[in-house]
Amino acid sequence: EVQLVESGGGLVQPGGSLRLSCAASGFTFSSHWMHWVRQGPGKGLQWVSHISGDGGTITYADFVEGRFTISRDNAKNTLYLQMSGLRAEDTAVYFCARGIGSGYFDPWGQGTLVTVSS
């Protein structure tokens, strides 16, 4: 069974840092692009970043503005999102998702909640 399990969310003060992890199982992790997508409270879905299977291609949404770093460890089947300079508007559930083909997502993890507040 394909499974994605996020961890690392929590409460952080504005300007703080957090590292999210996404443990993958049930598929050949290194063969797939992986994505982070977030959902603010009561809001819609917003793509954050993606990374190619070999880690050689990385893209971020404009709002990241150099504050987040996506990475992966294919030996550990794990995806990461290092977040710094966090703002209140970064408060959201962060989902990791496996990329399929040209860029739709299946499956999604359960998500991890990041709350940025003083």
Added chain:
Amino acid sequence: DIVMTQSPDSLAVSLGERATIDCKSSQSILYSFNSKSYLAWYQQKPGQPPKLLISWASTRESGVPDRFSGSGSGTDFTLTISSLQAEDVAVYYCQQYYSSPQTFGQGTKVEIK
């Protein structure tokens, strides 16, 4: 960025009746070389992650009930639930993957009338 706009924002449908959700992209998401529209539909139930229902505008994923269907091409797309069931209460999102960044519609909440 390609803007995806869904309509309506919410709808209430009686059990067994048809539900229709529209999704419009700000530019064509059809690649002429393969004649495919790069559009997916997701279902999100409360407290759950999104679930992929349809890719390539009309290809239903394995295990998705056949009451769900997708149609459209270019810039205009539709998700149809032919006979609404109680378990279909959810928010539905369209997403384009024609170009990066992938973008989503704002979501349509489907409820029982």
